Structure formats: C-alpha cells, structure tokens
Amino acid sequence: MAGEAQNAIIRVRDISVQFGSTRVLDGLNLDVKRGEILGFVGPSGAGKSVLTRTIIGLVPKVSGRIEVFGIDLDAASTAERRGVERRWGILFQQGALFSSLTVRQNIQFPVREYLNVSQRLLDEITVAKLGMVGLQPEVADRFPSELSGGMIKRVALARALALDPELVFLDEPTSGLDPIGAGDFDELVRTLQRTLGLTVFMVTHDLDSLYTACDRIAVLGNGKIIAAGSMADMQASQHPWLRAYFHGKRARAVMGS
Amino acid sequence: MAISILGEVRKIGAGGGALNGEPTLERIARGNGLALCAAGSWTARFAPDLELIVSDAEKLGGTRPNIFIDVSQVSKLDTFGAWLIERLRRSLAHGGVEGQIAGLSANYSSLVDEVRRVKANPAIDTTSVTITGMLDQVGRTMAGIGGTIVGLIDMLGAVLAATGRVLIHPRAFRLTSTVHHLEQVCWRAVPIVVLITFLIGCIISQQGIFHFRKFGADIFVVDMLGVLVLREIGVLLVAIMVAGRSGSAYTAELGSMKMREEIDALRTMGFDPIEVLILPRMLALVIALPILAFLGAIAALYGGGLVAWLYGGVDPEAFLLRLRDAISIDHFTVGIIKAPVMAAVIGIVACVEGLAVEGSAESLGQHTTSSVVKGIFFVIVMDGVFAIFFAAIGM
Numbered sequence: 087m088a089g090e091a092q093n094a095i096i097r098v099r100d101i102s103v104q105f106g107s108t109r110v111l112d113g114l115n116l117d118v119k120r121g122e123i124l125g126f127v128g129p130s131g132a133g134k135s136v137l138t139r140t141i142i143g144l145v146p147k148v149s150g151r152i153e154v155f156g157i158d159l160d161a162a163s164t165a166e167r168r169g170v171e172r173r174w175g176i177l178f179q180q181g182a183l184f185s186s187l188t189v190r191q192n193i194q195f196p197v198r199e200y201l202n203v204s205q206r207l208l209d210e211i212t213v214a215k216l217g218m219v220g221l222q223p224e225v226a227d228r229f230p231s232e233l234s235g236g237m238i239k240r241v242a243l244a245r246a247l248a249l250d251p252e253l254v255f256l257d258e259p260t261s262g263l264d265p266i267g268a269g270d271f272d273e274l275v276r277t278l279q280r281t282l283g284l285t286v287f288m289v290t291h292d293l294d295s296l297y298t299a300c301d302r303i304a305v306l307g308n309g310k311i312i313a314a315g316s317m318a319d320m321q322a323s324q325h326p327w328l329r330a331y332f333h334g335k336r337a338r339a340v341m342g343s
Numbered sequence: 344m345a346i347s348i349l350g351e352v353r354k355i356g357a358g359g360g361a362l363n364g365e366p367t368l369e370r371i372a373r374g375n376g377l378a379l380c381a382a383g384s385w386t387a388r389f390a391p392d393l394e395l396i397v398s399d400a401e402k403l404g405g406t407r408p409n410i411f412i413d414v415s416q417v418s419k420l421d422t423f424g425a426w427l428i429e430r431l432r433r434s435l436a437h438g439g440v441e442g443q444i445a446g447l448s449a450n451y452s453s454l455v456d457e458v459r460r461v462k463a464n465p466a467i468d469t470t471s472v473t474i475t476g477m478l479d480q481v482g483r484t485m486a487g488i489g490g491t492i493v494g495l496i497d498m499l500g501a502v503l504a505a506t507g508r509v510l511i512h513p514r515a516f517r518l519t520s521t522v523h524h525l526e527q528v529c530w531r532a533v534p535i536v537v538l539i540t541f542l543i544g545c546i547i548s549q550q551g552i553f554h555f556r557k558f559g560a561d562i563f564v565v566d567m568l569g570v571l572v573l574r575e576i577g578v579l580l581v582a583i584m585v586a587g588r589s590g591s592a593y594t595a596e597l598g599s600m601k602m603r604e605e606i607d608a609l610r611t612m613g614f615d616p617i618e619v620l621i622l623p624r625m626l627a628l629v630i631a632l633p634i635l636a637f638l639g640a641i642a643a644l645y646g647g648g649l650v651a652w653l654y655g656g657v658d659p660e661a662f663l664l665r666l667r668d669a670i671s672i673d674h675f676t677v678g679i680i681k682a683p684v685m686a687a688v689i690g691i692v693a694c695v696e697g698l699a700v701e702g703s704a705e706s707l708g709q710h711t712t713s714s715v716v717k718g719i720f721f722v723i724v725m726d727g728v729f730a731i732f733f734a735a736i737g738m
Binding site: 184185186197201202203204207210211213214215217218223229230231232247249250277280281282283 | 386387388390391394421422423426427430450451453454457458460461462602701702703704705706
C-alpha cells in the first residue's frame with residue numbers, strides 16, 4: 087500500500103463527469119507516477135481541462151474515486167484537504183492572477199497564508215521565483231493588467247511554485263508563448279522537475295513540449311484514456327486520432343528538426 | 344554521523360534533529376575554521392524555523408577566517424532552503440569570510456545555481472506622508488473633478504452625435520438591443536419600484552395625518568401627498584432606485600467588456616461602441632424612467648389614499664374629490680418632464696464610469712460604486728436646478 091502510494095501520486099479510478107445529459111468523462115482511469123512529467127493530450131473539447139478541474143475538485147463528479155498523495159479526496163477531512171492543497175500548485179490556462187494585487191503580492195499570497203515567515207524572506211523568495219521563471223525583479227510591482235500574455239503565464243507559474251509544491255498542474259502552459267519562450271518554459275519545467283523532484287501533470291497541445299519535456303503521454307478520447315505510454319508507444323499506435331496527431335504535418339516538422 | 348571526532352558540537356534548531364525531518368545547522372570547529380553542517384529537510388514547511396537558524400548563524404560572519412557550509416546531510420531541499428543557505432553564504436562573505444558550500448548533491452546543484460542568480464533584494468520604495476504629498480493629492484482630486492465633468496460632457500456629445508447618425512441612417516439603430524435593455528431596466532423594475540413608492544406614499548400620508556390632525560386640517564394631507572408625489576418624490580425616488588439598480592448594472596457590464604477587450608474588438612470590426620452599446624442602453628433608460636415614475640406616482644397616491652382612509656378616516660370619494668381640486672396638470676407635467684433628463688444623467692454617468700474601468704477587479708468595483716454615487720448626486724443636483732427653473736417660469 088505504502089509502496090503503491092509512493093509510486094502513484096495521483097490515482098483516478100472510474101471517474102465519470104456529466105454536464106446536463108452530456109457525459110464528458112466516462113469511467114476514466116489514470117495514474118500519475120511520482121516524479122514524472124505526464125503530458126495530457128486529446129482533441130479540443132474532449133475534456134482535458136474538465137479532468138484537471140475534477141482532480142483539483144472544482145468540478146463535481148458523478149462517480150469514481152480520486153486519490154492524491156494517497157489521500158482519498160472525498161473521504162478527506164478539511165484539514166487533510168488543506169494539507170493536500172498546500173502540496174500542489176496549479177497554473178490555470180488564463181493565469182488566473184489576482185487582478186487587484188501586484189505580481190509581488192500574487193506570488194506572496196499563498197506563502198503568507200500558509201507560512202509564518204518574515205517580509206524579508208517573502209521578498210527574497212519572490213525575487214528567486216521570478217528569476218526561476220525567467221522574469222526580472224522589476225516586474226514585481228506591476229499589476230497583471232500591465233503584463234504581456236507570456237509574462238502572465240510566467241508569473242502564474244511562479245505563483246503555482248510559490249510554496250514549492252510536489253505536484254504541479256499545468257493547463258496549456260505554453261499556449262500563447264513564442265517558440266523560444268515555450269522552449270524555455272519546457273526547459274524550466276524539466277529543471278524544476280529535476281531539482282525539486284516535482285511531479286507535473288501537463289495539459290498541452292504543444293508537440294514540442296511533448297517531445298522535449300514529457301516522460302509519458304496520456305491521450306483522452308471519448309471520455310476515457312485511449313492510450314498512455316512513452317512517445318515511442320504513441321508513434322507506434324494505430325489509433326486513427328493518434329496517427330493523425332503524431333504523424334501529421336506539424337508532428338513531422340517537429341520530428342524533422 | 345561521523346562528526347563527533349571534530350570536537351565542539353553545537354546544535355541549533357528545534358530538537359529531534361534530522362530523524363523526523365526537522366532542519367538543523369550544527370557548528371563544528373575545524374582548526375581555526377568552522378563547518379556549518381546543515382541536516383534535515385530544508386523546505387518551505389520549516390521556513391519559519393529555518394529563518395531563525397540562518398539569521399542566528401549569520402552573526403558568525405567575521406568571527407572565523409574561514410567557514411564552510413556542509414549540506415551533504417540535507418535530506419530535502421527546495422527553493423526556500425536553497426535560498427536561505429545562499430543567503431547565509433552571502434552574509435558570511437559580506438563579513439569578509441570565504442563562505443563555501445560543500446557536499447552539494449548533483450540533484451540540488453542546479454537549484455542552488457538558480458538561487459545564486461538572485462540579485463540582492465531590490466529596495467521597495469515606500470512613500471511617506473508629507474505635506475507636499477497631501478497637497479499633491481488634493482490637487483489631483485480637484486483636477487479629477489474637472490476631468491469628470493469634461494468626461495460627462497464628452498459622452499453627452501458622443502451620444503448626441505450617435506443619435507444624429509442613427510436618425511440619418513435609421514437602419515443602424517439597434518432595436519433588439521434596445522428592447523432587451525428596456526425589459527431589463529423597465530419591465531423587471533416595475534415590482535420593486537411600485538412596492539417602494541407604495542410604501543413611501545403610505546408613510547407620507549400617515550405622517551401628514553398625524554401632524555395635521557393637531558390643527559384639524561386632516562384633509563390637507565391630500566394636497567401635500569399630491570404635490571409631493573407628483574412633483575418631487577415620485578420621480579426623485581424612482582431615479583435614485585434606477586441609478587442603484589440599472590446604473591450599476593450598466594457600469595459593471597461595460598466595465599467587464601472593457602476588461603476583456605470586447606470593446607476594442609467591436610471597434611476594430613468597424614462598429615462604434617457608442618452606437619452599439621451605449622445608445623440602446625441610454626434610450627432604454629430614457630423611455631423607462633418616465634414610465635416607472637408614472638407607475639411609482641400612481642402607487643404612492645394609492646398607498647397614501649389607503650392610509651388616509653384606514654388611518655385618517657378620509658374616505659376614497661372625499662380623497663379623490665380633494666385631489667382633483669388640489670392638483671393641476673402642471674404638477675404632473677413638472678414631475679414627468681424631469682424624468683427623461685434624469686435618466687439621461689444616470690445613463691451618461693454609468694457609461695462613462697463603465698468605459699473608465701481598467702484591468703483589475705478592484706477597478707471594476709470602484710467604478711461601479713462611483714457610478715451609483717455620482718448618478719444619485721447628479722440626479723439631486725438636476726432636481727434642484729429644475730426646482731429653480733419651474734419656480735422662475737411660475738409652474
């Protein structure tokens with residue numbers, strides 16, 4: 087049991103999610119192993135974000151069981167749940183920065199709430215986190231509305247990493263970044279995963295990210311995981327959508343380079 | 344741990360040591376140097392303890408010619424721990440000691456390299472309160488008031504120009520949108536407006552009878568009620584309610600559209616936001632307020648009449664007879680002429696505030712508040728101007 091919990095940081099069993107009469111997820115199973123970067127792909131509208139939001143607890147599920155860090159989130163007490171929430175970080179698709187707080191306050195917010203540390207350390211950690219996501223300390227006093235799209239992504243990642251979580255959910259982290267920025271971002275995720283022993287659950291459409299950053303890829307289709315495995319497994323698969331995705335024009339361009 | 348041979352050992356940090364993960368920093372003398380042996384998990388969870396440990400150790404700067412930091416026993420390291428070790432190294436170096444980090448595992452070296460790039464803490468500029476600063480604030484506020492008035496006149500002009508364009512090209516008029524807003528600000532407002540004006544009518548009547556009875560002048564309550572409701576209270580009260588109900592909604596709608604660049608999108612597609620968004624809203628409000636004021640006046644008279652009958656013993660027939668004598672059509676005209684003007688004032692204030700919203704949720708809240716406050720203020724100012732005007736022309 088302990089070994090299993092050690093191995094799988096997220097265990098999703100028989101999850102079903104329904105909006106009205108449309109079933110978005112239908113008996114889905116998924117394991118995310120500790121220390122891996124899982125790339126999560128699937129057609130637009132297949133429910134990738136819904137699964138992420140279900141695991142985080144923002145979307146109610148009809149049936150099934152979700153364990154994070156070996157804790158069943160339905161059975162968990164409030165204190166246990168808070169403990170889990172403190173150990174994960176989430177990068178929302180649009181950043182979801184608090185618009186009335188500066189970049190500095192955004193990053194410090196979770197730290198201030200959870201840890202009783204001095205303002206000096208808070209400021210130093212903010213600068214360190216900004217540096218980690220490739221931003222200058224000067225942006226710390228700007229408001230989110232004064233940032234570019236790529237900077238918002240980076241600040242949101244810095245906030246997701248503020249408490250040095252063990253598990254990070256990234257919802258399309260490289261969308262809206264220029265290719266160099268996206269490449270840096272992938273590299274950054276890799277570095278952080280290596281240094282912090284981070285587990286990353288990354289919803290992405292970026293083939294480059296899948297090639298360079300991800301250890302394993304899971305594919306969502308028809309409300310289920312239709313394939314999970316390494317890049318080589320994906321390329322060998324005969325599933326029509328996978329063939330179209332991994333052998334399409336864009337995929338060939340990425341592989342060619 | 345193979346450190347006991349090295350002599351002087353001192354432990355700092357919460358007891359228990361590395362076994363249960365709590366971070367420690369042991370000081371071990373080595374010849375004329377000193378080794379600081381970090382152990383345990385140097386992570387965010389223990390950040391408050393770590394801060395104490397490190398700031399304590401920072402005082403060692405200058406006491407020994409060389410101090411090195413041994414991190415080989417650290418079981419877990421994250422950004423907090425790595426930064427605090429780096430901070431310790433820096434402050435030792437600042438004290439003239441060659442601070443070195445030893446025993447860093449390959450796993451963590453890139454993390455330490457990362458925090459090493461962090462520049463010294465940038466100074467946060469705090470502005471202190473000074474007399475010049477206060478004067479500066481007062482000046483800015485005064486200039487802001489001027490700006491507000493210019494903004495209102497600007498919007499009035501833009502709306503009039505858009506109206507002119509629509510009159511020349513009636514096809515550009517947005518009928519569906521206008522009807523939609525009319526439903527929102529007029530039809531849906533009827534129940535609350537009628538209820539509140541009914542209650543106000545009841546209260547005026549009750550107070551009037553209570554005080555007039557002392558002079559045996561009960562019946563004059565009808566005069567007071569009629570004049571007050573038709574000339575002032577009816578329209579003023581309804582205008583204030585509309586400013587709170589619809590003015591705020593307009594500001595919030597336009598503000599969130601501005602925040603999400605929807606207004607910019609409209610503009611780039613070749614549409615004039617004034618024509619598409621503001622004109623239908625203004626028109627709906629200008630149509631709605633007289634209707635609501637009329638319904639409100641009926642409800643207030645009805646409520647007043649009811650109380651006069653039940654509380655004051657003025658039966659409905661006498662009430663109506665008296666009302667017919669006391670009230671001329673002028674009173675009604677005065678009230679109803681004011682309504683569309685007040686609607687225009689509320690609409691213009693709400694739209695100006697909506698378009699002034701900037702990126703943040705806080706700004707949206709501020710502008711919605713000031714839309715209602717300014718709307719009510721200007722409605723009352725307009726009412727005063729009208730009172731002087733009607734007195735001058737003898738109405």
